[in-house]
Each structure stands twice: as C-alpha cells, then as structure tokens.
Amino acid sequence: MAEHASITRFREALAAAGGTGEIRVLPDSVHTAALAAQALGCEVGAIANSLLFDSEGSPVLILTSGAHRVDTAVVEDVTGPLRRADKDFVRVHTGQVIGGVSPIAHPSPIPTYIDPWLRRHPVLWAAAGHPAAVFSTSYDELVRMTGAVELVVA
Numbered sequence: 001m002a003e004h005a006s007i008t009r010f011r012e013a014l015a016a017a018g019g020t021g022e023i024r025v026l027p028d029s030v031h032t033a034a035l036a037a038q039a040l041g042c043e044v045g046a047i048a049n050s051l052l053f054d055s056e057g058s059p060v061l062i063l064t065s066g067a068h069r070v071d072t073a074v075v076e077d078v079t080g081p082l083r084r085a086d087k088d089f090v091r092v093h094t095g096q097v098i099g100g101v102s103p104i105a106h107p108s109p110i111p112t113y114i115d116p117w118l119r120r121h122p123v124l125w126a127a128a129g130h131p132a133a134v135f136s137t138s139y140d141e142l143v144r145m146t147g148a149v150e151l152v153v154a
Contacts, residue, residue: 006096010129013105017145021136023128033066036125036134043067046121048142050101052090052110053082059093063103063126063142064115068154075153079113099131103146114139114148 003011003025011023030036033047047066052059060079062070072082090098094106103112103126118124119139126142128135142148 004130004133006100006129007133009095010102010105010133010135013102014128014135014145017104019104019135019137019141019145021141023133023135025130025133028132030127030132030134037066040125040134042123042125043121045117046124048103048118048124048126048137050103050127052085052094052101053079054085054089055080055082059085059089059110061101061103061110061112061146062115062151062153063112063118063146063148064153065117065120068115068117070153075113075151078151079111096127096129097131100127100129100133102127102129102135103142103148105129109147112146112148113151113153114143114146115153116150117154118142 026039036047037044045065045067051062125134
C-alpha cells in the first residue's frame with residue numbers, strides 16, 4: 001500500500017530538519033491525545049498536540065501536552081488574541097487537516113510556542129501530517145526543529 005502524500009511530505013520535512021524520530025502509521029485515526037496515547041502505549045502527557053490558532057488572521061501554533069488544554073486567557077499576553085482556527089484556516093496555513101497537524105512541514109514558518117510540561121517525558125509523540133500518523137521526538141529536538149518559545153499554557 002502506498003504511503004499517503006501528506007505523510008511523505010512530512011517524512012521529507014523531518015529529514016530536512018534533522019529529525020531523528022520514528023514515524024508510525026497507526027491502523028486507526030489518532031486525532032485525540034487519549035487515542036494516540038492508547039495506541040502507542042504511553043502516557044497522555046507524552047503526546048505533543050499541535051494546536052493552530054487564529055490570531056487576527058495570522059496563524060499561531062501551540063505545542064501542548066496532551067494532559068493540558070490551552071487556556072487562551074493565560075497565553076494571549078504573549079501571543080495576542082487567539083481563537084480556534086477552522087478547518088480551512090488550518091489547511092491553508094499548515095497544508096494538513098485538523099487531527100493530523102504536525103509541528104513542522106508547513107508551507108511557511110508559523111510562530112510556535114511550546115508547553116514546558118512536555119519536558120517531563122523523554123520521548124514525545126506528535127502528529128506526522130495525517131490523522132493516523134505520529135512520530136517520536138524529544139523536547140529539545142522539537143524546540144530545535146520548530147524554533148518554539150516556551151510558554152506556560154494552562
């Protein structure tokens with residue numbers, strides 16, 4: 001079976017960014033942190049959710065632990081006003097679909113923030129450009145590949 005084009009694009013971007021993680025295509029969609037953790041046999045906190053927000057028409061990406069929900073009131077002092085991005089906004093700015101947004105492999109760089117809570121896990125799992133695909137990484141590698149700034153999100 002051929003690999004989905006979005007996973008192939010992600011694989012190429014991961015290699016170009018010097019990523020060392022393993023890409024896994026799971027049999028079912030893992031569009032929530034709980035489902036991904038269950039499929040991978042890890043804690044939900046080790047899932048690095050890539051959440052795209054709309055900040056007055058500009059994208060903002062927040063990488064947060066699956067154990068947290070982003071409290072926009074907490075982060076807006078740094079990010080500016082945020083609202084949840086709709087599926088069209090997500091597709092335009094990431095080239096990916098909701099549930100499969102990866103931290104990298106976007107058409108253009110996106111300002112990115114990272115939840116320091118993710119440091120607690122030596123291995124993190126994040127979406128790999130498709131709702132059924134994930135990849136392993138570390139906190140430091142994720143910061144290096146994305147240029148993310150630490151930001152307490154909850």
